[in-house]
Amino acid sequence: MKRTVRFxxxxxxxxxxxxxxxxQGGLDPASLLKPLADSWPxxxxxxxxxxxxxxxxxxxxTVRNLTLGWTVRLNPATGIGTIVGGEGLExxxxxxxxxxxxxxMVDGVIYPTxxxxxxxxxxxxxxxxxxxxxxTRGGTHIANRGVAIWHDYLYFETPDNYLVSxxxxxxxxxxxxxxxSFEEQYFSTMAPVVVGDHLIVGTGNDLDAPGFLSSYDxxxxxxxWKFYTVPMNPGDPxxxxxxxxxxxRHGGGFAWLPGSYDPETRLYIxxxxxxxxxxxxxxxxxxxxxxxxxxxxNVDTGKxxxxxxxxxxxxxxxxxAQTPVLIDGVIDGRQRKLVSTAARNGYxxxxxxxxxxxxxxxxxxxxxxxxxxxxxxxxVEPDPAKExxxxxxxxxxxxxxxxxxxxxxxxxDTGLFYVQEHNGFNMLYLTDPDPRGSMGxxxxxxxxxxxxGDYLTAIDYKTGKVAWRHKFYGGGAGGVLTTxxxxxxxxxxxxxxxxxxxxxxxxxxxxxxxxxSNAPQTYVLDGRQHVLVAVGDTLYDFLIY
Amino acid sequence: MKANPTxxxxxxxxxxxxxxxxxxxxxxxxxxxxxxxxxxxxxxxxAAIVARGKTLYEINCRSCHGADLRGGELGGxxxxxxxxxxxxxxxxxxxxxxxxxxxxxxxSPMPAISIPEAxxxxxxxxxxxxxxxxxxxxxxxxxxxxxxNLLVGDAAAGKAYFDARCGSCHSATGDLRNIGERIPDxxxxxxxWLAGNAAGARGGNANPVTVTVTVMQSDGGKxxxxxxxxxxFIVVVTLPDTTSRSFRRQGxxxxxxxxxxxxxxxxxxxxxxxxxxxxxxAYLVTLK
Numbered sequence: 001m002k003r004t005v006r007f008x009x010x011x012x013x014x015x016x017x018x019x020x021x022x023x024q025g026g027l028d029p030a031s032l033l034k035p036l037a038d039s040w041p042x043x044x045x046x047x048x049x050x051x052x053x054x055x056x057x058x059x060x061x062t063v064r065n066l067t068l069g070w071t072v073r074l075n076p077a078t079g080i081g082t083i084v085g086g087e088g089l090e091x092x093x094x095x096x097x098x099x100x101x102x103x104x105m106v107d108g109v110i111y112p113t114x115x116x117x118x119x120x121x122x123x124x125x126x127x128x129x130x131x132x133x134x135x136t137r138g139g140t141h142i143a144n145r146g147v148a149i150w151h152d153y154l155y156f157e158t159p160d161n162y163l164v165s166x167x168x169x170x171x172x173x174x175x176x177x178x179x180x181s182f183e184e185q186y187f188s189t190m191a192p193v194v195v196g197d198h199l200i201v202g203t204g205n206d207l208d209a210p211g212f213l214s215s216y217d218x219x220x221x222x223x224x225w226k227f228y229t230v231p232m233n234p235g236d237p238x239x240x241x242x243x244x245x246x247x248x249r250h251g252g253g254f255a256w257l258p259g260s261y262d263p264e265t266r267l268y269i270x271x272x273x274x275x276x277x278x279x280x281x282x283x284x285x286x287x288x289x290x291x292x293x294x295x296x297x298n299v300d301t302g303k304x305x306x307x308x309x310x311x312x313x314x315x316x317x318x319x320x321a322q323t324p325v326l327i328d329g330v331i332d333g334r335q336r337k338l339v340s341t342a343a344r345n346g347y348x349x350x351x352x353x354x355x356x357x358x359x360x361x362x363x364x365x366x367x368x369x370x371x372x373x374x375x376x377x378x379x380v381e382p383d384p385a386k387e388x389x390x391x392x393x394x395x396x397x398x399x400x401x402x403x404x405x406x407x408x409x410x411x412x413d414t415g416l417f418y419v420q421e422h423n424g425f426n427m428l429y430l431t432d433p434d435p436r437g438s439m440g441x442x443x444x445x446x447x448x449x450x451x452x453g454d455y456l457t458a459i460d461y462k463t464g465k466v467a468w469r470h471k472f473y474g475g476g477a478g479g480v481l482t483t484x485x486x487x488x489x490x491x492x493x494x495x496x497x498x499x500x501x502x503x504x505x506x507x508x509x510x511x512x513x514x515x516x517s518n519a520p521q522t523y524v525l526d527g528r529q530h531v532l533v534a535v536g537d538t539l540y541d542f543l544i545y
Numbered sequence: 546m547k548a549n550p551t552x553x554x555x556x557x558x559x560x561x562x563x564x565x566x567x568x569x570x571x572x573x574x575x576x577x578x579x580x581x582x583x584x585x586x587x588x589x590x591x592a593a594i595v596a597r598g599k600t601l602y603e604i605n606c607r608s609c610h611g612a613d614l615r616g617g618e619l620g621g622x623x624x625x626x627x628x629x630x631x632x633x634x635x636x637x638x639x640x641x642x643x644x645x646x647x648x649x650x651x652x653s654p655m656p657a658i659s660i661p662e663a664x665x666x667x668x669x670x671x672x673x674x675x676x677x678x679x680x681x682x683x684x685x686x687x688x689x690x691x692x693x694n695l696l697v698g699d700a701a702a703g704k705a706y707f708d709a710r711c712g713s714c715h716s717a718t719g720d721l722r723n724i725g726e727r728i729p730d731x732x733x734x735x736x737x738w739l740a741g742n743a744a745g746a747r748g749g750n751a752n753p754v755t756v757t758v759t760v761m762q763s764d765g766g767k768x769x770x771x772x773x774x775x776x777x778f779i780v781v782v783t784l785p786d787t788t789s790r791s792f793r794r795q796g797x798x799x800x801x802x803x804x805x806x807x808x809x810x811x812x813x814x815x816x817x818x819x820x821x822x823x824x825x826x827a828y829l830v831t832l833k
């Protein structure tokens with residue numbers, strides 16, 4: 001019954017796309033609805049955010065035969081074959097490259113990125129097909145999370161807030177449109193997400209400004225809708241959680257990582273960043289909706305269907321922007337459509353993704369100490385004593401959080417949610433006690449007291465309980481990938497790229513290529529399963545011959 | 546003796562780069578990435594105009610918008626994060642607000658101020674000159690750092706805590722003698738003792754932390770030395786003669802024991818209350 005409904009729904013949704021696809025080549029956006037396997041066509045591989053691949057060629061026993069196919073260093077130098085765009089001055093161009101995003105793989109071509117750079121490489125040997133370079137006007141060049149692909153066109157965001165569209169085959173620019181104000185100090189890193197004929201786009205900012213998510217037409221670059229994550233006008237929902245409209249309109253809540261998408265409800269579910277000013281909440285008493293929240297918006301209208309706040313009145317820069325993970329599971333004997341997130345603040349949440357109904361809150365950060373308890377709603381109640389204070393407060397986690405942008409994964413085979421867990425304490429001093437609060441991320445001075453344990457951690461989504469922790473001797477980063485082969489791929493923070501048994505966390509394979517800087521990915525080329533990962537500016541392709 | 550502090554530094558650096566520096570920081574070893582926004586890129590205006598603008602600001606704007614432009618007691622909004630001032634190029638957005646007033650969004654309405662456009666533009670140049678000094682990650686212009694008193698703890702309670710919990714390893718008349726003199730800054734002193742930082746001990750950096758390791762081989766043999774590095778797959782031991790030996794690890798084979806003197810301090814971190822910390826610091830500053 002359920003299956004039939006789903007099939008009909010899917011068929012209805014696919015129909016217009018199929019018609020379009022007859023006239024357009026490249027990646028049909030309808031193919032993003034398929035479970036992750038042969039290609040890697042969107043940021044998380046598919047819409048679920050699970051980073052679970054159905055591929056099984058590389059499994060717990062064959063992984064030992066994984067061998068290096070090729071390695072290549074991304075070359076940011078402009079030269080023959082470089083297509084140059086942008087409006088800025090050469091002198092702002094950064095010299096170094098670190099891959100911290102998704103590398104899409106479609107039709108045998110991979111598309112790695114860095115701030116201001118997109119490359120197309122042959123996935124079979126890493127050979128460069130073209131290189132696009134954006135001359136920036138400036139802005140914060142912290143990362144680029146990757147491109148989106150719609151038919152024959154690519155899309156990426158620039159630090160100076162343009163959405164740029166390229167021809168996938170040639171790298172030639174089609175158009176660029178501004179998506180946020182450079183003057184107001186936004187900077188854009190997100191990988192856009194294609195949903196049908198929508199291109200979902202988010203941005204970041206460190207100065208006190210309002211966060212928003214917007215949707216663009218992939219053909220014309222025209223704005224379809226814009227959803228602010230904080231109240232912008234009198235009467236807006238959530239305004240009662242701010243002292244006044246001016247505070248709300250400068251309240252942050254940026255959407256700087258891709259969300260997930262549920263085609264049955266047409267809900268795009270994403271996380272928002274911290275309220276601003278980040279550390280000094282004196283000028284913004286209240287819960288500060290809809291910062292540090294999971295939000296579901298209708299992808300056609302941009303209207304909010306539900307929200308759940310994972311941190312109320314955050315004062316530690318613990319964004320909740322992490323990509324949420326869609327799980328179809330059983331709670332109390334009932335099949336449910338769920339969404340889970342492991343937040344930067346050390347708490348894990350499972351909700352009903354149709355209604356936003358709260359199901360689970362649990363603490364997964366081993367030393368997390370900033371909360372007083374839970375509200376009946378499952379919302380975590382912060383302890384004001386753990387805000388930055390003049391004589392110092394001992395706070396765990398540190399400002400980067402228990403997790404951060406490196407994406408988690410979920411395996412339906414084990415029922416476990418995998419996340420890299422970082423524990424540490426900061427002594428956090430308030431250096432600007434101005435009753436108006438400071439600005440941006442200023443007004444505090446943290447002192448890092450060292451690591452209290454880094455782990456690959458597996459969480460039961462039904463209870464939020466930690467099933468196991470595998471100790472890392474270094475700080476894990478980059479993110480994780482899990483597969484139907486029963487493996488979790490992760491960096492271990494000690495320079496190893498490793499495969500772990502998804503049931504137990506025991507390592508089953510490793511190679512010392514350095515600390516990985518993005519989440520591992522997998523796909524099929526010529527009948528063979530490949531595993532792709534980056535270490536800084538260098539890509540490594542693995543396979544079994 | 547040297548490998549471990551290096552490792553610590555690398556780990557700390559890695560932590561800073563990977564976690565603390567999620568935004569704004571450049572990856573290690575690279576030329577700093579551009580962090581300039583238009584407010585910082587704008588060429589400075591004529592100093593005389595800025596000075597005139599400052600005077601006019603003091604007269605016309607300061608009471609509502611504050612001496613530091615970050616908003617005032619009369620309800621004027623913060624001009625350093627205002628859409629009007631950030632988007633303004635040369636007074637063209639600021640003047641209409643000055644001329645006509647504005648009340649839609651402010652807690653208190655802004656009255657119209659009848660000054661010539663040239664005066665408003667001079668004020669705009671002054672505002673831009675302050676915006677240009679804004680710091681990275683949205684921080685306001687650096688002002689005089691307020692004098693803050695960190696010493697809110699009870700020294701007697703701190704001494705009792707110290708005697709009970711720290712006294713088995715440390716002594717107020719031994720390793721911590723004169724610690725309040727050697728580290729006169731209370732914040733630095735507090736951070737040092739919390740971290741178990743040897744820099745604060747007698748002799749300063751001459752006594753860095755040494756992590757040691759024991760590898761127990763299956764034949765009953767033991768190899769001991771300084772820890773070079775360890776992960777799931779290898780352990781490297783630096784021997785007293787400075788040569789090193791490495792051992793492949795597979796699960797618990799060979800058995801490895803790591804002894805890190807910082808563990809004692811780290812294991813206390815989840816146990817302290819902020820009150821304990823402030824009390825101990827208040828006590829340690831008296832050791833002069």
